[in-house]
Amino acid sequence: MDTRRQALLDELPRLRRYARMLVGDPAHADDLVQDCLVRAISNLDRWQLGTNMRAWLFTIMRNVLFNNLRRARRSPFLDCGGDAMDTVPVAADQEQRMRVLDVDKAFTRLPSAHKEVFLLIAVEGLDYEEAAQVLGVPVGTVKSRLSRARNDLRTSLDKSDKPQPQDADFAERIRRGA
Amino acid sequence: MKLQPPITDDDIEALLSGHLSAARRRVVEDALDAQPDLRRRVEALRADQDALRAIGADLLAEPVPDRFLALLDADDDHVGRSARRRHGT
Numbered sequence: 001m002d003t004r005r006q007a008l009l010d011e012l013p014r015l016r017r018y019a020r021m022l023v024g025d026p027a028h029a030d031d032l033v034q035d036c037l038v039r040a041i042s043n044l045d046r047w048q049l050g051t052n053m054r055a056w057l058f059t060i061m062r063n064v065l066f067n068n069l070r071r072a073r074r075s076p077f078l079d080c081g082g083d084a085m086d087t088v089p090v091a092a093d094q095e096q097r098m099r100v101l102d103v104d105k106a107f108t109r110l111p112s113a114h115k116e117v118f119l120l121i122a123v124e125g126l127d128y129e130e131a132a133q134v135l136g137v138p139v140g141t142v143k144s145r146l147s148r149a150r151n152d153l154r155t156s157l158d159k160s161d162k163p164q165p166q167d168a169d170f171a172e173r174i175r176r177g178a
Numbered sequence: 179m180k181l182q183p184p185i186t187d188d189d190i191e192a193l194l195s196g197h198l199s200a201a202r203r204r205v206v207e208d209a210l211d212a213q214p215d216l217r218r219r220v221e222a223l224r225a226d227q228d229a230l231r232a233i234g235a236d237l238l239a240e241p242v243p244d245r246f247l248a249l250l251d252a253d254d255d256h257v258g259r260s261a262r263r264r265h266g267t
Contacts, residue, residue, distance in 0.1 A: 005250060012246055017237045030243065037249050096232065103229035121195050122227050128197065147191045150223050157226065 004044050007053040008037075014124060015057050021119055022065060035068070036061040055130040058120065062134060106156040114149035117142055122150075185209045185216075194223055 019029035047056050120131040132139045189206050192198040210217040
């Protein structure tokens with residue numbers, strides 16, 4: 001197997017996880033991997049040696065997903081509903097597991113554009129320039145979105161650690177028929 | 179003492195992402211030593227990031243399904259048949 005093919009093979013587990021994080025459902029995710037692979041293999045000679053294969057594959061996967069969604073007139077990217085945890089297993093002790101569940105739930109509520117940048121850099125290890133290329137936005141936008149995403153996630157978790165008075169307000173408004 | 183630019187959101191962001199230069203990292207670490215509240219905040223953000231990385235970590239250890247490997251092999255056959263014959267495979 002040549003260098004390019006080997007580089008692609010090495011990224012397959014990451015590509016599967018990325019797909020799972022994007023669309024949630026495991027079968028749908030692997031279909032996405034399949035479509036992405038077909039396209040990547042037929043364009044493999046366009047991948048430049050020495051550049052990040054992972055970033056290249058993620059770009060292709062994103063294009064494939066957008067095209068599929070456009071064709072199916074489906075809801076926007078990443079808004080698959082539910083928690084990623086419904087389908088993504090996790091290895092951890094009980095306490096860490098609860099933490100991960102909380103973070104997962106809060107993460108799901110972030111805007112799609114913020115989730116994407118968070119995944120690409122904080123989880124998949126792309127640098128700012130690579131993430132900017134995958135997403136087709138300036139580096140400055142990547143940085144500000146990521147910073148915002150981290151802070152919003154933390155704010156959301158801080159809130160869920162405490163009793164939520166807004167729930168009582170909400171119940172009160174319902175009672176009043178507002 | 180040499181004046182350093184103040185710590186920004188981008189510094190904190192780069193520290194967490196691991197993209198901060200070694201020199202700037204020392205400056206930021208010093209600032210965090212001097213500001214326990216900021217230090218606690220950064221550690222909380224780091225813990226969130228660790229939890230996020232744990233989501234789907236199992237998936238990375240799963241064997242790659244045969245159908246994906248077959249795709250790579252099939253293409254190998256298609257474009258690399260003559261090369262493989264040369265190598266006697």
